[in-house]
Amino acid sequence: MSVIRWDWVERHAGDIAGMLGQHVALTGLALLCGLIIAFPLALAAVRWPRLYSLSLVLTGILFTVPSLALFILLIPFTGLSMATSLIGLTIYTLLILFRNIVEGLRGVPRDVSEAARALGYTRGRRLIAVELPVALPVIVAGIRIAAVTTIGLVTVTALIGQGGLGQLFISGFTLHFTTPLLVGFVLSILLAVSVDLLLAGVLWWLTPWHRGRSA
């Protein structure tokens, strides 16, 4: 008996593609929401350092909550819905993204932002044309970690009825059938690796000045 039943895979190819699609969509949406929320928060935290230490404590506590518990806590409010899974996932991306955006911006050498000020950049232009580009490697590093983490977490949301490829694990376990388990396992790893590489490639393309430097 072979480890994998290819005929099953062939029969369910459409379903699997759908799950993969949902997996990507959930991950992408969670990252996007995370970025949209983390960004202004990070800007505020850079501006008011006290806020930063406070928020680090808060996010640290949030991070220790087991992921499943977090989703379950949300169920009374949003039910077994896409919203529940998305909110939970977003919170996790938020924690990672916030920290990295703040660290990235704080890592901009002082003389670089001082020079921008002295040369007559307005505050907004300085942020967009100088500080963000210089912080980009650290920010993208955060997005990569957040993306890979989220891809793993999406499978957990199968337990609340969502979950993309995670649904394959559920059916594998309930049917005592290894094929869906393996397919889910391999596909989610492939997805994580390719998204990570893709983001690394995007960073490489965006930061010609950073190539060949140790990060």
Added chain:
Amino acid sequence: MIRFEQVTKRYGRHDAPALAELDLTLCTGELTVLVGPSGCGKTTTLRLINRLEEASAGRIIIDDMPIDDLDVIDLRRGIGYVMQHSGLFPHRTVAENIAVVPRLLGWKRARIRARVDELITLVGLDTGLAGRYPHQLSGGQQQRVGVARALAADPPILLMDEPFAAVDPIVRTRLQDELRSLQARLQKTIVFVTHDIDEAIRLGDRIAIFAEGGRLAQYAPPTDVLAAPADDFVADFLGADRDLKRLALFSAADASAMSPSPVADPGTTDIRAIAQAAGVNWVFWRDADGAPSGWQYLDETAPQAVGTVIGPADSLRKALGAILQSPLGAVPRVDAQGRLDGVLDRAALAAVLA
């Protein structure tokens, strides 16, 4: 002209002032050096000029305009700024870094490109470096790019905060020389901060010496400061070799040679009379073209090789070194055509310092 009127700067409401009731007028087209020990308010003074810091009291006036009446962004774009660690943008190439202010000012592309090329040459960079990123440059090259960036929009005022402090001494000397020749051509109003008194003396048309607590101890041309330190603080700051530093500021042409100088022309038979008139027991020989050809003790029959000759543009400090090394305690000085026009001894140098 940049005028400080009773300017005080406190960073915290209850802090001692970083700068105390400063009155100072910086002249247009001159290079003014702000010098003093660490923490005495030099950087603060500089940063007040382009409003990177705001004065707590008093006002600063540039060409009859109080800077508080100007738009701060316009003010800064009109003032070049160079700092110790170049502050170059790591994500921009050399050319893009230099183009920063022209781009902010909305210049046309072609004009920017032409200006960047011009500046790269002006500050002595290799044109091949235009496409490099700052981390691919040496410290000295980075400082040159920093200077080019500050000059890009041709601002009348240039602020430089210890721009050469982070490069090695040899490169520093070269950058100082280049800044001097650049300034001779461009005639900018430059405010230059350093804590190195030698750098201040080398570069400054005038130097402002600050003491702790942001007190201006003396403000005068370097020669005046060296000749007459305003107080003990300034004298200490100038160091025990103050007279040597002063000598470095005079050229050989400024000194009066021994009078008469013991110099013999070809065909002279009685060198004794010449030597005795000068009160010494030796003479320098001049050849038919007037160039120094050797020297001779009265009791010897043949002249010796001439040794070090001081040109009119050499500093008196160099002359002193040569005098100390010469067995005669004197060196021949030539004019621009290379003709021996007098002999310098220690008394001649002392007379300059007196």
